[in-house]
Amino acid sequence: MLKFILRRVVMMIPQLFILSVLVFLLAKAMPGDALTGQLANNPKMDAKTLMEMREKFGLNDPFYVQYARWIKNLLHGDLGLSYIHQQPVTDLLAGRMGNTILLSACILVLTYLIAVPLGVVSGRWQDSWADKLIVGYSYVSFATPLFIFALIMLFVFGFQLGWFPTGGSVDIQIEKGTFDYYINKMNHLLLPSLSGALISTVGIIQYLRSEIIDTKLKDFVKTARAKGVPESRIYSRHILRNSFLPIAAFLGYEITGLIGGSVFLESIFSYPGIGQLFLQSIMQRDYSVVTALVMISGLATLIGTLLSDIILSAVDPRIRIE
Amino acid sequence: MEFLKINHLKVYYPIRGGFFRRVNDYVRAVDDISFELRSGETYGLVGESGCGKTTTGRTVIGLIKATAGEILLEGKDIAKLSSREFSRYRRDIQMIFQDPYSSLNPKKRVLDIIAEPLRNFERLSPQEEKRKVQYFVEKVGLHADSIYKYPHEFSGGQRQRIGIARALTLNPKLIIADEPVSALDVSVQAQVLNFMKEIQKEFQLTYLFISHDLGIIRHMCDRIGIMYRGQFVEEGTSEEIFNNPQHIYTKRLISAIPNADPQKRKEQLALRKQVEEEYTNSFHQYFNHDGKAYRLKRISETHSVAIL
Amino acid sequence: MKTELNHSQQTEIQIEKSPSSLSILWREVVKDKLALVSMILLALILLVVYGSAIFLDQEKIVKVDLLSIYAPPSSEHWLGTDYGGRDIFGQLIIGARNSFTIGLAITLISCLIGLIVGLVAGYYGGVIDNIIMRVIDFILVLPFLMLVIVFVAIVPKYNVFTFILIMSAFLWTGKARLIRAKTLAERELDYVSASKTLGTPDWKIISREILPNLSSIIIVNLTLNLAGNIGIESGLSYLGFGLPESTPSLGTLVSYATNPDVLQNKWWVWLPASLLILVMMLCINFIGQALKRAADARQRLG
Numbered sequence: 001m002l003k004f005i006l007r008r009v010v011m012m013i014p015q016l017f018i019l020s021v022l023v024f025l026l027a028k029a030m031p032g033d034a035l036t037g038q039l040a041n042n043p044k045m046d047a048k049t050l051m052e053m054r055e056k057f058g059l060n061d062p063f064y065v066q067y068a069r070w071i072k073n074l075l076h077g078d079l080g081l082s083y084i085h086q087q088p089v090t091d092l093l094a095g096r097m098g099n100t101i102l103l104s105a106c107i108l109v110l111t112y113l114i115a116v117p118l119g120v121v122s123g124r125w126q127d128s129w130a131d132k133l134i135v136g137y138s139y140v141s142f143a144t145p146l147f148i149f150a151l152i153m154l155f156v157f158g159f160q161l162g163w164f165p166t167g168g169s170v171d172i173q174i175e176k177g178t179f180d181y182y183i184n185k186m187n188h189l190l191l192p193s194l195s196g197a198l199i200s201t202v203g204i205i206q207y208l209r210s211e212i213i214d215t216k217l218k219d220f221v222k223t224a225r226a227k228g229v230p231e232s233r234i235y236s237r238h239i240l241r242n243s244f245l246p247i248a249a250f251l252g253y254e255i256t257g258l259i260g261g262s263v264f265l266e267s268i269f270s271y272p273g274i275g276q277l278f279l280q281s282i283m284q285r286d287y288s289v290v291t292a293l294v295m296i297s298g299l300a301t302l303i304g305t306l307l308s309d310i311i312l313s314a315v316d317p318r319i320r321i322e
Numbered sequence: 323m324e325f326l327k328i329n330h331l332k333v334y335y336p337i338r339g340g341f342f343r344r345v346n347d348y349v350r351a352v353d354d355i356s357f358e359l360r361s362g363e364t365y366g367l368v369g370e371s372g373c374g375k376t377t378t379g380r381t382v383i384g385l386i387k388a389t390a391g392e393i394l395l396e397g398k399d400i401a402k403l404s405s406r407e408f409s410r411y412r413r414d415i416q417m418i419f420q421d422p423y424s425s426l427n428p429k430k431r432v433l434d435i436i437a438e439p440l441r442n443f444e445r446l447s448p449q450e451e452k453r454k455v456q457y458f459v460e461k462v463g464l465h466a467d468s469i470y471k472y473p474h475e476f477s478g479g480q481r482q483r484i485g486i487a488r489a490l491t492l493n494p495k496l497i498i499a500d501e502p503v504s505a506l507d508v509s510v511q512a513q514v515l516n517f518m519k520e521i522q523k524e525f526q527l528t529y530l531f532i533s534h535d536l537g538i539i540r541h542m543c544d545r546i547g548i549m550y551r552g553q554f555v556e557e558g559t560s561e562e563i564f565n566n567p568q569h570i571y572t573k574r575l576i577s578a579i580p581n582a583d584p585q586k587r588k589e590q591l592a593l594r595k596q597v598e599e600e601y602t603n604s605f606h607q608y609f610n611h612d613g614k615a616y617r618l619k620r621i622s623e624t625h626s627v628a629i630l
Numbered sequence: 631m632k633t634e635l636n637h638s639q640q641t642e643i644q645i646e647k648s649p650s651s652l653s654i655l656w657r658e659v660v661k662d663k664l665a666l667v668s669m670i671l672l673a674l675i676l677l678v679v680y681g682s683a684i685f686l687d688q689e690k691i692v693k694v695d696l697l698s699i700y701a702p703p704s705s706e707h708w709l710g711t712d713y714g715g716r717d718i719f720g721q722l723i724i725g726a727r728n729s730f731t732i733g734l735a736i737t738l739i740s741c742l743i744g745l746i747v748g749l750v751a752g753y754y755g756g757v758i759d760n761i762i763m764r765v766i767d768f769i770l771v772l773p774f775l776m777l778v779i780v781f782v783a784i785v786p787k788y789n790v791f792t793f794i795l796i797m798s799a800f801l802w803t804g805k806a807r808l809i810r811a812k813t814l815a816e817r818e819l820d821y822v823s824a825s826k827t828l829g830t831p832d833w834k835i836i837s838r839e840i841l842p843n844l845s846s847i848i849i850v851n852l853t854l855n856l857a858g859n860i861g862i863e864s865g866l867s868y869l870g871f872g873l874p875e876s877t878p879s880l881g882t883l884v885s886y887a888t889n890p891d892v893l894q895n896k897w898w899v900w901l902p903a904s905l906l907i908l909v910m911m912l913c914i915n916f917i918g919q920a921l922k923r924a925a926d927a928r929q930r931l932g
Binding site: 139144146167267290298 | 764767768771772773774775776777779783784857861862864868869870871884887888890893894897900901904907908911912914915916919
Binding site for chain 3: 380383384385409412413415416417419420421424425426427428429430438439442443485488492
């Protein structure tokens with residue numbers, strides 16, 4: 001087991017390296033650099049001082065020297081300077097990151113809260129009307145694109161019915177830290193996270209359903225039933241215990257989807273997270289922010305996949321044998 | 323000169339382990355075997371499952387690369403040829419597969435299945451090709467119209483005949499039959515086997531016949547090699563193996579053949595007990611401390627056995 | 631024990647497989663009421679979209695008419711007009727045509743790449759397979775959406791073709807993985823060994839022997855991917871990083887809804903396009919799911 005984890009971690013190193021090179025190359029390929037931005041803000045700077053500045057910041061160094069410096073800064077937590085906001089990218093991110101993590105966590109919790117009961121019902125009472133309804137729902141939600149669904153949710157529940165706030169992460173007039181503040185924040189979160197959760201349940205529902213249906217027919221379940229174990233206990237002790245563990249492990253794989261989803265959700269609900277920041281930065285050509293965000297998202301996905309792989313292999317030893 | 327001569331053939335698979343997936347050890351699927359086939363005979367390879375008989379057959383036909391050793395086909399070593407060079411000898415060696423279901427592509431008509439080798443080696447017009455395929459289809463006892471059908475429309479025995487027809491189209495000299503009837507009902511096994519004997523005469527074929535079923539081997543083979551854990555333990559003519567087995571493993575195999583005659587049930591049981599006793603008492607006479615067999619020793623012109 | 635079991639299962643499936651799997655797929659889909667309705671509906675939509683796109687005058691549609699800005703639906707403008715007074719219905723038709731065509735192009739290109747890579751990796755195995763799988767694993771953990779947006783933003787001379795290429799560059803991986811796994815299983819079957827002993831060259835074994843046996847999986851996957859790709863394309867266009875402005879997409883129409891006033895009060899601008907995307911994706915998905923059930927013999931409706 002330990003060997004598997006070690007090998008898996010070691011396998012991640014080249015991936016990290018390639019990811020960093022890729023992001024670095026992208027950063028270099030983006031038109032303009034940190035100084036061109038300053039040039040725009042400061043018309044007094046002439047070509048000569050620009051050349052001197054370039055030299056000073058090492059922008060004329062060979063490619064690999066620049067890469068090494070970039071990595072070194074990255075490891076020290078220095079992600080560069082945003083020239084639109086005129087502040088370090090790390091500071092800029094700090095405020096936004098919390099919001100996005102909160103939103104993602106809400107989506108995950110809601111997804112599991114909705115999907116697990118539905119999956120269990122659907123698998124246990126296979127072919128009942130409830131099962132048909134749930135399968136129907138999972139097909140429809142699988143086919144629905146997030147941005148359309150979120151827009152319609154916003155249109156119906158935000159604007160037409162007025163049940164939820166239609167944007168932002170919290171009302172400005174409310175004092176920070178009070179009880180009302182948190183309630184208000186939750187209220188702002190509910191519609192975006194519900195929109196995200198309702199259409200990402202399909203994987204878990206389908207997994208649970210087929211897993212339960214399969215396990216239901218296994219001999220050890222039949223034996224338990226023959227021994228007279230009550231039906232509810234068969235499910236809680238024998239079937240669900242086997243099916244639940246891998247589901248917990250799927251968490252890490254969700255991260256790719258969550259990052260993509262946050263871009264859409266935050267843009268639609270004008271929610272101040274990193275997804276929204278990413279779109280703004282790319283439109284304003286604030287590339288140091290873009291680079292940092294891509295790098296962080298890549299890192300998050302890599303770590304998420306790593307964790308999921310490890311948990312899954314702990315649950316199911318067959319995976320360890322490659 | 324022998325038709326086919328196998329010299330010190332070895333097929334090893336690496337076992338990897340540890341953090342860096344280094345090669346720790348080898349699975350010795352075929353561990354230094356030598357035997358020869360004479361033109362026109364049927365040579366039987368017998369042994370329990372996993373003893374390396376199928377690996378041997380597949381190595382001879384080039385599906386598996388030999389780790390070491392020579393495979394001499396009419397004096398020419400084909401073991402070390404690249405697949406490109408090997409194609410010249412392709413036509414001479416063909417194979418009949420064990421599973422008549424997976425060995426025929428379900429998406430192809432019988433015509434396309436049997437014509438596949440022809441299309442690879444001969445330039446024939448569609449009419450000639452069709453005539454040739456029909457000839458072979460009728461030869462194996464199927465109706466000429468069946469060339470437009472798909473494999474799933476045939477029974478297992480018929481499918482195996484299609485497989486045989488496919489192997490025959492190139493006029494091979496050697497056919498490797500890997501458990502050709504073990505997937506078939508007992509009722510059709512004899513049909514297919516007798517048919518194989520007929521075409522052997524007609525097309526002057528040499529068979530390398532691989533089976534775990536001693537009854538079938540006795541019915542089919544002129545000479546027999548008994549394999550155990552990748553090695554030969556005994557080799558001889560059919561007569562010698564069945565009437566005068568020397569190695570304890572051969573004796574055990576033969577004593578295990580079921581006897582249909584209920585009158586002789588007691589004798590059979592006594593024989594088995596006696597063999598079992600001999601096995602426990604004289605194990606080290608036949609196997610070394612690793613449980614491997616010793617080198618083959620010649621005890622007559624045609625008969626060899628692996629004893630100390 | 632386990633492997634033996636798998637083997638017997640494999641042979642069973644092998645027996646189930648029949649030559650005319652395409653006709654079986656068709657029969658199963660037609661038997662599925664929902665899929666049949668979806669198919670008819672999709673065919674109608676495509677017929678209307680591609681049919682009327684021929685007669686529509688694109689110049690006239692994109693022409694700004696300041697006298698009828700945000701006009702609600704009327705007999706002249708069936709679905710009203712946008713902020714430039716442009717006819718929504720016309721834009722809907724053009725957008726649907728563009729979205730579908732480009733979704734299809736992305737699907738076909740990524741499928742072709744995935745198919746070739748997957749077949750090669752699965753058939754040859756060994757080092758080639760190892761390298762390819764590492765690459766695929768890597769691409770799969772990249773933040774897909776963000777990278778596509780970055781590429782779209784920085785590619786010089788950005789147009790429809792670069793968009794298709796960027797998308798395909800990421801999307802072939804899933805397909806390649808699937809095809810590789812299936813090829814790996816197929817390769818172990820004796821008909822492949824038989825072809826080798828009959829002197830059939832590798833490329834021919836891959837294309838003539840193995841490929842036909844993967845046809846139903848490919849069709850199922852193609853259908854489901856088509857729906858997904860139309861969704862991704864319109865989503866990116868919604869964000870402003872999809873099709874270039876010269877090629878309006880359904881997502882472009884939906885993106886007018888980023889203006890809260892449009893979202894709240896001028897539903898005719900964005901809702902029809904949203905619903906059209908939804909309906910198309912539902913139809914294609916239902917057809918795909920039916921195909922999937924049909925390809926998996928155990929789930930057939932009988």
